[in-house]
Amino acid sequence: MKTTMWAQLTRVPPVRWFLAIEDGVFRVAGEAEYRLGITPRTTKIVPGPFDRRVMRVVLLFVPVLLGTFVLTTGATRTRAFLAIIGVAVLLFTAMLVIEGVRGDRGTTRRPPSPRPSSRPPARPPARRP
Secondary structure (H helix, E strand, C coil): CCCCCHHCCCCCCCHHHHHHHHHHHHHHHHHHHHHCCCCCCCCCCCHHHHHHHHHHHHHHHHHHHHHHHCCCHHHHHHHEEEHHHHHHHHHHHHHHHHHHHHHHHHCCCCCCCCCCCCCCCCCCCCCCC
16 A cells, blocks of 8 residues: 555654644634634635745744744854754755645646536527517
8 A cells, every 4th residue: 555755744743743733823813813803703714835834934943043042152042043044944845845746646726617608608689670
C-alpha cells in the first residue's frame, strides 16, 4: 500500500499538534468574527493556502523571535537571529515543496466551467401586422 508524503508527515505527533493549533486559531477567529457581529454564526471560515502559510509563519517565528529578547548579550542574540533566519529559509522551502507536491496531485479545486445550454435559444414572438 502506497502512502503519500503528506499522510506520512501528518502521522508525526508534533506535526499533528501544530495542525491542530492552526485549525484552532482559525476556529477562534471565526468565533471572534461572530462575537463582533461581522458574520452570522453559520458562516464557516475556510482558510486558503495563503492564509495557512501566513498563520504558519506567525505560529513558528513570532514566539522564537520574542524568545530571543531574553538573551542578554548582543553576540548571542545576533547568532540566534542568524540561526532563526536559516531555519526560516529551510521551513519556507519545505512549505513550498509540500504545497507543490499537494498541487501536483490535483488537490486544489477549481470552479466548474460553465456548460453551454443544450436548449436552443428562444425565438422572439412573431409580429402581427
